[in-house]
Amino acid sequence: MxxxxxxxxxxxxxxxxxxxxxxxxxxxxxxxxxxxxxxxxxxxxxVDWTKVGRRFATDSQTLQLNWPNKKTRAQIAVHHLCTAHANTGYIMAAHVGLDPVMELPDIEA
Incomplete structure (x- = not known):
């Protein structure tokens, strides 16, 4: 739940x-x-990387998140990029395309 x-x-x-x-x-x-x-x-x-291989998988998603401001209720699209090792599942790199310095009025303008 x-x-x-x-x-x-x-x-x-x-x-x-x-x-x-x-x-x-x-x-x-x-x-x-x-x-x-x-x-x-x-x-x-x-991990013995020669045994488990060197194959990686990369995925990109767009997440809809609430704007982090209690005064303004709006959803923003945040792009998430992640690369994982295909055989072990270890996350090798992850990045969220969010600039926390931006203000909602600037984005709307």
Whole structure:
């Protein structure tokens, strides 16, 4: 439900859990993701690149995000470019085409 953008209050209604319990579960999942990522990233230096190959895949996506200003509600398109090793899945490079210095009126003009 969190991935689908369901508000915490609706999750509480649907599951019968209190908000504290929902946040506790979110914290638990976050801790597990950090543990798994740390173990996986710790193995990066041990990869034998001659065995796993040198094939990479690059993908580009346009993400629709809310403008980071509470006064103005607008969506902006952010371009995301990512390159991953095809056999191991390690992300080798990622870039978000967002200039945080730009202001909405300048963009609209």
């Amino acid at each position: 969190i991935i689908n953008g369901t508000p915490i209050s609706k999750i509480c209604d649907f599951t019968g859990l209190s908000a504290r319990d929902v946040y506790t579960k979110i914290d638990f999942i976050h801790d597990r993701v950090i543990d798994i990522t740390a173990r996986r990233e710790g193995l990066f230096e041990q």
